[in-house]
Amino acid sequence: MFTGASFPLGPFTPYEGNPILRPKGDSWESANLYNPAALVDGDEVVLLYRAHADDIVSHIGIARSRDGVNFTREDAPILSPSEDYERYGCEDPRIALIDGTYYLTYTGWDRRSAQLCLATSTDLRTWTKHGPLFDDFDTFKTMDPRGFNWSKAGVIVPQKMHGKWWMYFGEGAIYWATSDDLIHWTPGTADTEPMYSPTPGTWDEALVEIGTSPVLADNGLLVFLTNGATRTVHDDGSVDVDYRCGQIAIDPDEPTKVIARLQEPWLRPQTFEDMHGLVSNVTFVEGLVKFQGRWFAYYGQSDTTLAVAIHDPAQPWGRALREGDSEGDDTSTSTSASTSEE
Template sequence: MTILRSNNNPIISPISVTASESNMEVIGVFNAGVARYNDEIVLLLRVAERPINHDTEVMLVPVYDPASKQIRIETILKHPDHDMSDVRVIKTPKRNYLTSMSHLRVARSKDGINFTIDAEPTIMPDTIYESYGIEDPRITQIGDTYYITYSAISEYGICTGLITTTDFLDFERKGNVFHPDNKDVVIFPRKIGDKYYALHRPSCSHYGNPEMWIAESSDLLQWGNHQHLIGVREGSWDGGRIGASAIPFEIEEGWLEIYHGADSNNRYCLGALLLDKNEPWKVLARSEIPFMEPERDYEVEGFFGNVIFPCGVLYEDGLIKIYYGAGDTCVGYAETTLEFIKENLSQGSLTR
């Protein structure tokens, strides 16, 4: 078995989701965190919306106002001083904006393929650190509690926030646990020794590259002892940027981490890391070549094409079940075996 994509792909598309307000339209539903809760598989979807716009001479951008608890729409003229070359971002001399705003929404399924999606947003932006939206949730279960890390976007940068739940009905915000700019935070599902561990991806503006680090904590709120874990590999499939994708899961040989890498052309593929079971800052093996690449039309095309980006993986019954964002537009499902990933790792290296 290699990579088996669902015949129903994409399993969730923008047309499946209602907008949060009548003046908004859903342009993407993707990068979903996943968890098993009772007898259901729960996805926490990233839903990206933008204002409905009939004027081709301007761009409308949504900004959350925490004072009024409302989304306001700002108008930006198309102008030579305004960089709109990236469909995701507008850069002006005074400020940068996102062209869409994301919130999180729960979807539930008995079979892992056919999902019932909540009609209303589950978690909306709430603070000044989320005025551009909340994105890319990852879900770690520890005991009966689910710990949700997510990217909080604002004019202050990209923080990582933490929310907890025990039932995916009531949610408790814990605030920002990683300062800007930091994203792709995944928490290991148990203590190792007497510490919790998390992988994260700080963004270095002057000297470093967007690479993967590891940190430790005694309470899941305060994180320290940050160490560099792996770096980009120039000229390779992961030579542009890398980051943790799924929650690491435990196998006989150690901790297996599914991670994403992008090349210099922003083509996102998937690889794997094997980390030491007792000292997870030690890398035992790393994919030399990706085990999954954007190939299908819904992966190659889309709002931002050539992207496969999983925030959720379940390891059950010998299968690795991958829920991934495709083209920053929709949700795909694929599965493979542990043996296939191990074979990919056997071709790997310890290059950092």
Template sequence: MIRIKKEGVILRQTAMAFENEGVLNPATIKDGNQILFYYRAVRRGNHSSIGFCALSDPLTVAERLTSPILFPEHTYEAKGMEDPRVVKIDDLYYLTYTAYDGVNACGALATSKDGRQFKKEGLIVAQMELKTFLQLASTHAPLNEKYSLFNSNSARLWDKDVIFFPRRIKGKLHFLHRIKPDIQVVAVNEISELTPDFWKNYFLHFHEHLLLTPKYAYESSYVGGGCPPVETPEGWLLIYHGVRQTTKGFIYVGCAALLDLDNPQIVRARLPHPILVPERVWETRGDVDNVCFPTGTVLINDTLYIYYGAGDDVIAVGAVSLQEILQVLLSHKTA
């Protein structure tokens, strides 16, 4: 069994108004000799914006802005911008986040040429009534009853955890997204293709786009996207999150899978145990107890640093040998 080596908490809330309730779930990316670090900043009343730090090395904060780098400006994100992830494709930064309007939660995109000034591109997932999704998705294959169960509290479809692959694959942009309880994958030539007609056709063939479904006990309730996939010679290393319901509430853990390099719809390997579990006090006690929620990685030589929200309250980091985790994954091949 492989587990990451926990390095501890790297970022905590401050008294500044935009982050006085908590900091969590960061997006990370190397930029020359520094690491750009975008995090969910929560102010009292559970209103989220995106804060920014620059790290001089994987464990050292060298710069921290005193105001959000991105904040709600539109109706679709009026209550918050949550859980960013970031990649760089064709010299353009793609920063995705969950836009929450107080009722609906949907994946949105912002782009940047320098990683500091962003242009909001708007919502990129389907804007659809839940009943329409359920009808479309069950047209050609039976639909897991959990889709109705987990999404029944909203009239609109919730679609979160939008995460791009960090390069085009066979000329196409690929991204993960999560409609509970599974992780799905999308491939398009350009973002402009994500029209209502595209999503209608996508959902008509929904069963063809499922990537990961709950398989093991530690993820028995649902799974969701974690960090942007890491390209390796063996495949795309995907660190995702799994959730299990207990009598004490949900437990969030970090999990690992390996996807095919040329066709990331194919899962090559998947670990039967989590690599990151709530153990430390900052993970087991927080705004939400028992949460390890990985959202960003940085690779330095053979060391993969994994950044995660802990207890929905602080940001922590752990490390693992890339070669070691790949070796363990390859002993659990699924295809």
């Protein structure tokens, strides 16, 4: 099932009408709305997004669109905290549809431990929770150890490789796990052995985190959109972050190795919403779909609003050459023109 994708995928242009979804009213989504999973359902794009009120207890809502940018949301969340391990939030969903079942990975948050959890559904409304997937696993172990379970962020590859189902997961560094039944998952290595770590001296030197579910490119590579960050600690102890979006590629014949990465991000904070919010200076991607011939990458802006960047395959890399513009100074449409593979 090839998708017409290549590595790197892009360029992506932030939609001029961003944000496409904002908090509203005085309900469960009144304060902040961000970080969506995305899928195509027939002739619609479906977003499963994170939102909360001033209590910062996150729920997951649902919205639909026939054009990829104008969404109608339902009033009630589809997934809410109900268990002790998630009592302060169901956060940051990613989704895969396999043989008629939706597999939703999300972060269960108890204000101490961020744990990667799984829920399943056949209709996107009635969910069976399967609890945290990993015990005693710290994806920051090699960098800034938490000292307890911390395993947020996971994407499931929607087809088997080497006779098993595969998941890539992790905030801080990225790891892999396999499963025979899509419910029970076993990490492939100890938490001291990530498959991919931050690159010192670059835009993702503080952490890397898996972003979107992979797409299978025409050359057979799995292409993932990822998140990376830098952190600046000031003398008063305050910390500034800068989250940007990158890409990695994996060869399914060797699915435990990253064989290429973008040296520069394809998306970075640049608008007011990107740079101001609950956590400022954040563009954080979790949803990617191909819809009506274009690619839509959905991302959160400073943990406060929801935006989209669009790639039209008819507009390849090299805007300066296409338009005869040797300046190439329009960063709003060419944020990753200087990217290259390692």
